[in-house]
Amino acid sequence: MPLAERIDAVVEESDLDEVYDTERHLLYVACTRARDRLLVTGLKPGSEFLMDLRVGRG
Numbered sequence: 001m002p003l004a005e006r007i008d009a010v011v012e013e014s015d016l017d018e019v020y021d022t023e024r025h026l027l028y029v030a031c032t033r034a035r036d037r038l039l040v041t042g043l044k045p046g047s048e049f050l051m052d053l054r055v056g057r058g
Contacts, residue, residue, distance in 0.1 A: 002049070024049050 002023035010016050027049050031038055040050065 024052065
């Protein structure tokens with residue numbers, strides 16, 4: 001995350017912020033829907049959005 005295909009599809013630089021905001025929102029919604037547990041896996045390089053989640057943990 002963010003989905004590389006969405007970033008590659010951006011024609012105008014001004015639309016890039018909207019793509020990042022949407023992708024970040026989708027991750028947030030997915031994480032908040034977890035009831036008992038949440039497992040997030042991935043490959044390196046890790047998503048920059050995961051750092052946002054770590055900061056919120058305190």
